[in-house]
Amino acid sequence: MTNNYGATQKAKPLITVETTVERPVAWVWTCFTNPAHVIHWNFASEDWHCPTATNTLEPGGSFNYRMAAKNGSFGFDFEGTFTAVEAHRHLAYTIGDRAVTVDFIDLGTATKVVETFEAEAENSLELQRGGWQAILDNFKKHAEASSL
Secondary structure (H helix, E strand, C coil): CECCCCCECCCCCEEEEEEEECCCHHHHHHHHHCHHHHCCCCCCCCCEECCCEEECCCCCCEEEEEEEECCCCCEEEEEEEEEEEECCCEEEEEECCEEEEEEEEECCCCEEEEEEEECCCCCCHHHHHHHHHHHHHHHHHHHHHCCC
16 A cells, blocks of 8 residues: 555554344444434443434544543543445444444344454554454444334
8 A cells, every 4th residue: 555655554454343233224223323322332341431422424424422431530532534324234434544334234133233444553453353342242232222
């Protein structure tokens, strides 16, 4: 890969996490994309939460999901820009210089969610995979427990 200055850049490793939610794809999409639902699942552990979430769900639209320790010791904005939005099927977005895709596979009464992201260099691949999988596991719990 070559950057704008002609220098070669090393490709970022890809990490994939997935889950199967026992709900129809339309409901899974709503829980994944609607900020009123995002605040209930977008954190990796019980000592964290997502106090605010906003998004403009369209290509070029942005999102900002605040992630914070419940004890107030730390927080950050998980934010980016949507690059593709195909309702009930596919999302793509960037977070800084990294790309993320989310595919929603309709299995009838269930939906498989497959999330693939470019790893960042600061944390180990295992730590990143574990954190993103924990968030996706929280998503599954929320989507299955919420009313249709």
